[in-house]
Amino acid sequence: MHVAIVTTYPPGKGSLNEYAYHFVRALRQKSEVGQVTLLVDELPDGVPYPSASSELEEAPLHIVPCWRFDDVRNAWRIGQVVRQYQPDVVLFNLQFATFGAGKVPASLGLLAPKLVNLAGFPTMVLLHNIMETVDLRKAGFASQPIMEKVIRIAGNLVTRAILSVDKVAVTIPKYVEILTAKYHTDKVLLAPHGTFEEHFPEPTFELPPGPRQIMAFGKFGTYKKVEILLDALRILEQGGRSDLEVVIAGTDSPNAPGYLQSVQAQYADLPNVRFTGYVAEEEVPRIFGEAAVAVFPYTSTTGSSGVLHQAGSYARAAVLPRIGDFAEVITEEGYDGEFFTPDDAPSLAQAIANILDNDDRRRELGMRNYMAACGLPISDVVDWYVLHFDSIIAAHRRRSAPDDQAGTAGSQPRAARV
Amino acid sequence: MATTKQHSDSAAATIVISGRFDAHQVPQVQQEIDNLQASGARFIILDLKDVNFVDSSALAVMVRGMKRCRERNGELLLCGLRQPVRIIFELTRMDKAFRIFDSEESAQSAVIAGL
Numbered sequence: 001m002h003v004a005i006v007t008t009y010p011p012g013k014g015s016l017n018e019y020a021y022h023f024v025r026a027l028r029q030k031s032e033v034g035q036v037t038l039l040v041d042e043l044p045d046g047v048p049y050p051s052a053s054s055e056l057e058e059a060p061l062h063i064v065p066c067w068r069f070d071d072v073r074n075a076w077r078i079g080q081v082v083r084q085y086q087p088d089v090v091l092f093n094l095q096f097a098t099f100g101a102g103k104v105p106a107s108l109g110l111l112a113p114k115l116v117n118l119a120g121f122p123t124m125v126l127l128h129n130i131m132e133t134v135d136l137r138k139a140g141f142a143s144q145p146i147m148e149k150v151i152r153i154a155g156n157l158v159t160r161a162i163l164s165v166d167k168v169a170v171t172i173p174k175y176v177e178i179l180t181a182k183y184h185t186d187k188v189l190l191a192p193h194g195t196f197e198e199h200f201p202e203p204t205f206e207l208p209p210g211p212r213q214i215m216a217f218g219k220f221g222t223y224k225k226v227e228i229l230l231d232a233l234r235i236l237e238q239g240g241r242s243d244l245e246v247v248i249a250g251t252d253s254p255n256a257p258g259y260l261q262s263v264q265a266q267y268a269d270l271p272n273v274r275f276t277g278y279v280a281e282e283e284v285p286r287i288f289g290e291a292a293v294a295v296f297p298y299t300s301t302t303g304s305s306g307v308l309h310q311a312g313s314y315a316r317a318a319v320l321p322r323i324g325d326f327a328e329v330i331t332e333e334g335y336d337g338e339f340f341t342p343d344d345a346p347s348l349a350q351a352i353a354n355i356l357d358n359d360d361r362r363r364e365l366g367m368r369n370y371m372a373a374c375g376l377p378i379s380d381v382v383d384w385y386v387l388h389f390d391s392i393i394a395a396h397r398r399r400s401a402p403d404d405q406a407g408t409a410g411s412q413p414r415a416a417r418v
Numbered sequence: 419m420a421t422t423k424q425h426s427d428s429a430a431a432t433i434v435i436s437g438r439f440d441a442h443q444v445p446q447v448q449q450e451i452d453n454l455q456a457s458g459a460r461f462i463i464l465d466l467k468d469v470n471f472v473d474s475s476a477l478a479v480m481v482r483g484m485k486r487c488r489e490r491n492g493e494l495l496l497c498g499l500r501q502p503v504r505i506i507f508e509l510t511r512m513d514k515a516f517r518i519f520d521s522e523e524s525a526q527s528a529v530i531a532g533l
Contacts, residue, residue: 167511176509189511192474375441380478383485387515 001389002035003027004087006067006078006112008098009040011049013278014069014254015219016128019306020093021281022196026379028058032386037062037085039078041069067109069254070100075112082116089389090121094162095128096155097222101255103151107158114161120400122392123165124385126191130170131155132178133324134300163187166392169385172329191385194378195309201285203315203370205363208290211245211272214352215291217279217307220248220263221256223300230267231345232352239349241356249276249287288314292362293355295319299342301326308335312373317365319351334372336365420447422454429492430461430529432522436468439476439503447476451483451494460492461529465522467498472506484516493517497525 008014010021020038028036042065043049052061066081067074082090092113099109117123137148162168163183169191170176179188207213214233218224226248233246252259264275279287288294294311298321308330311318318337320330327339338351338361355362420443423432431454435447447464454462462483466472484494497519499507507513519525 173509190509371441376474376478380475380482383478383481384510384512387481388511391514 001088004037004090006039007093022378026382033059039066070105072105074099074109078112079115090123092125110158113165117165122396124167126169192376194381195373211243212292213245213247215247216295217249219253221253221259228345229297232349235349245272247274249279251278293317312369315366315370317355317362336368431459432463434465438471439469440473441475444475460490463495463525495525497522
């Protein structure tokens with residue numbers, strides 16, 4: 001089958017780009033998949049995407065930049081490109097701010113799945129977060145109650161549009177329950193997030209020489225705020241711990257440009273803080289491997305945490321916010337950590353200290369997270385998606401030709417390439 | 419725990435699984451499936467009537483097994499799903515992907531009848 005995926009993708013820096021990279025890598029290995037076309041966001045200054053290499057047993061990959069962050073025309077442009085390339089199935093890899101920081105372009109972009117589906121293409125959405133569980137004010141999307149109400153109404157409409165396609169996958173069981181009950185739909189299904197590593201290195205708990213690194217990883221500025229972590233560092237140092245370093249590994253969220261620069265200025269008096277900037281894929285193992293603890297300074301949660309999956313794959317102990325159902329969700333997935341109260345620096349400092357001051361606890365949590373992360377490789381998760389693609393392709397064929405033999409679904413084994 | 423029963427027709431076999439079918443039991447079940455496929459079995463029935471829990475890694479084993487059976491013009495069938503297990507299948511919509519039967523007997527009949 002020819003699979004088209006609408007997504008961000010490296011070297012683009014939009015949210016979910018890393019997930020897309022690993023998902024596509026696994027998808028190309030599947031014998032049912034003959035071709036993968038990515039409909040991606042345009043890079044700044046018209047920089048082209050690098051050509052994708054193809055190993056012998058991999059489906060060829062074609063990258064088509066055809067949408068832009070904060071462009072109100074995205075849904076229309078995507079529809080045009082889908083018509084041009086005629087895939088057997090289209091998958092949208094989305095979160096609610098994928099298409100823009102502005103509420104209008106973000107909402108209009110999220111109509112793309114419906115438009116593509118209405119054009120006759122089998123369509124599936126992987127929705128990494130849902131509006132219903134997001135604290136919009138804390139996540140930085142609504143500053144006033146009236147704005148929050150307007151956004152929620154728009155969010156409901158957009159969610160209904162998304163749910164009109166063939167299937168919608170979410171990564172958390174509770175999301176299935178919420179969407180099914182609220183929107184009275186049977187199109188929502190659970191698909192695990194999956195882990196990015198196929199072969200996990202043996203866990204190691206040895207730390208490099210030098211200061212013990214307290215690391216936060218991700219895209220910062222909306223619901224991932226680092227001020228509390230830096231305030232916690234002050235508290236830990238006042239408690240006599242002089243061998244610490246906070247590592248802020250990552251960049252601004254596209255929705256919060258300039259955030260980290262402002263934090264750097266605000267905390268210029270703290271010498272033992274390191275801002276790494278964008279972390280390339282090959283640097284990720286070192287960043288996680290050198291950390292004594294991975295901290296999640298979230299003020300809100302918008303889905304299952306891909307960063308937690310990564311931290312687990314490197315057997316890192318985690319410090320996690322006690323927000324809403326986040327603790328329940330990650331525990332269901334098998335993870336564990338020391339929990340702190342959001343916006344409470346002393347609470348965060350204590351949670352970090354519980355790990356730094358007790359090496360047995362650090363190793364215990366690291367091993368538990370490692371076992372959870374090993375659970376399901378993304379290549380297995382992609383097998384599930386291929387099954388779903390088959391079924392929606394077959395359903396479309398039955399609808400479009402009810403009197404003909406529908407035959408088998410779209411997955412034909414790929415001929416060996418020489 | 420997982421035990422294998424070979425049918426008189428060597429192309430088919432049943433694996434009976436009990437207890438929690440989760441990440442801890444997955445390696446054994448995977449090995450049983452691999453052994454059966456290596457010995458020529460194309461139809462594998464997983465009898466889950468004594469299973470009270472499945473997790474995503476168990477589902478992944480079943481999906482992989484089904485895929486390999488189909489590549490050999492066979493099938494992986496499930497039988498005896500209890501309610502807690504059926505809920506997981508419904509949550510993931512995998513209940514539509516698998517051939518599911520009430521009992522091993524009905525699954526065997528389907529195999530004999532050529533599905």
